[in-house]
Amino acid sequence: MKILVTGGAGFIGSHIVDRYLKLGHEVVVVDDLSSGSAANVNSAARFHLMDVRSREFSTLLELERPDVINHHAAQISVPASVQNPRLDADVNILGLLNLLEGAVRSGVKKVIFISSGGAIYGESAMYPTDESAPLEPMSPYAIAKAVSESYLRFYRHHHGLDYTTLRYSNVYGPRQVSHGEAGVVSIFMDRLLEGRPCHLYHFEGEPQGMIRDYVFVGDVVEANVAALDRGSGEAFNIATSRETTTRQLFDLVFENLRELAGIEPSLAEPVPGPARPGDIRRSCLLIEKAREGLGWTPATSIEEGIRKTVEWRLESNGK
Ligand SMILES: NC(=O)c1ccc[n+]([C@@H]2O[C@H](COP(=O)([O-])OP(=O)(O)OC[C@H]3O[C@@H](n4cnc5c(N)ncnc54)[C@H](O)[C@@H]3O)[C@@H](O)[C@H]2O)c1
Incomplete structure (x- = not known):
């Protein structure tokens, strides 16, 4: 299958690119290198230095016509979103809308969207928190993720564009640098x-x-493999349930x-x-839904x- 990975030069996205290539998929990477690094991009992928908010990106989608878009590109800092909510919304909301519009025009079958289970539930009333808990985002970053999930539901309902949302807890592992949500x-x-x-x-x-729920990047990658053909129209916590x-x-x-x-x-x-x-x-976060719906379970202890x-x-x- 042809998969376009946004943010594929970043910490998590680059591991996903490696794994998709290993499974024999054709992989296209889009990244503006604002926080990622060209050194992370697998040389077997086709790399486009590009902003997901740009017109160029919409054109690229029409040229490449991927089967699946895996969307990891984002402004990822919670403190930066508090300082500059407009910039956060520009990248994280308008960037997603540019992607969704382009996806509809170019016949993309599915979007794998990356949300944040560590941020969108806020201070939950129930631990471990499951996916049915109310969303109580407490930062512009978390608000943008929650709104994005609503847009995905709208595009599926209105345009038939399928999606799976993965709500990560705090991800850590090789290639992470110190600027991130869980840096x-x-x-x-x-x-x-x-x-x-x-x-x-x-x-x-x-x-x-x-108190946080830290999940290893290698396990997160496997959830992105499962989401290629499972979890249609659903959101899943991707975490360990360990505090x-x-x-x-x-x-x-x-x-x-x-x-x-x-x-x-x-x-x-x-x-x-x-x-x-x-x-x-x-x-x-509770991970029963991902166990059942994606057949996914984390394998790495902290x-x-x-x-x-x-x-x-x-x-x-x-x-
Ligand atoms: N790291 C975590 O613990 C964590 C937790 C929950 C969710 N997430 C989400 O996972 C995704 C990846 O995060 P990460 O930790 O790998 O961060 P990262 O900064 O390493 O990766 C993000 C990538 O997106 C690229 N990017 C940013 N803005 C862009 C734009 N406008 N156009 C094109 N590319 C752009 C960056 O250059 C970078 O390579 C993000 O959506 C983030 O919100 C991460």
């Missing part, structure tokens, strides 16, 4: 390797930090780096700091995933 693993690794103390942001009275505090995550990264790179024991205590605008206290990520970071550091 915390990369931020900790960077700072510790530079011999600088880490910050642990937390709400008052919760010194262990925020990890920022402190537990920090300790895991620290211990691995101490063992593998001999970093200073004096860096073992992170510096506390206040939660940032748009932060939520707790996020943990201990194993952090180990692999630290090993990748040290290898790419030339250590």
Whole structure:
């Protein structure tokens, strides 16, 4: 099948491109390299340096006529969306509309859309949170993701354009850099390797930090394989259902780096700091729907995933 991956030069999208190619699909990548890197793009894919908001992109869709569009391109920073909601909406809402209009015109059969289960439910009343929980987005980034999901329903209903939405929790793994929604693993690794103390942001009275559900990128990739021909017109949480505090995550990264790179024991205590605008206290997602609807289940524990990520970071550091 011919698959066009937007954001295919980014952290998660580039792993998906690799996997689709390995499965024998023809892959076209569109990315403006605003946060991704050309070095991540598999040389067996056809790469177009392009903005998903542009007219060029609509033209490209009509030329390429892919069977499926996998949409990973986005403005991904929650703090940036709080500072500049217009820019966030421009990329994340108008970019999606440009894609959907082009998809209808060029006979695309399905869009795989990437939403954020870590952000759209806000402070949920139920943990782990399932897909039927009310959407309570608390940042412009999360609002844009929630609205995008509504647009997808509209295009399916009105134009017959099929979709599957994957609501990721906090994704981590090789190729992640420190600017993202869940760049915390990369931020900790960077700072510790530079011999600088880490910050642990937390709400008052919760010194262990925020609670998150961290999912390894290799597992996320398999959900994108399943979504090629399953999960029609549905949204699925892609997560682990396991809660990890920022402190537990920090300790895991620290211990691995101490063992593998001999970093200073004096860096073992992170510096506390206040939660940032748009932060939520707790996020943990139920994944039964993805088990049933996509036949997907995560295979990597956080201990194993952090180990692999630290090993990748040290290898790419030339250590
Ligand atoms: N990382 C996470 O934990 C997480 C969690 C939930 C959802 N997501 C979603 O997953 C997707 C991928 O995120 P990521 O973590 O790999 O981030 P990333 O920044 O590595 O990837 C995004 C890619 O999109 C490209 N891009 C941005 N704006 C573009 C535009 N206007 N036109 C073309 N390309 C553009 C960037 O250059 C980059 O390569 C995003 O939609 C993000 O919202 C990520």
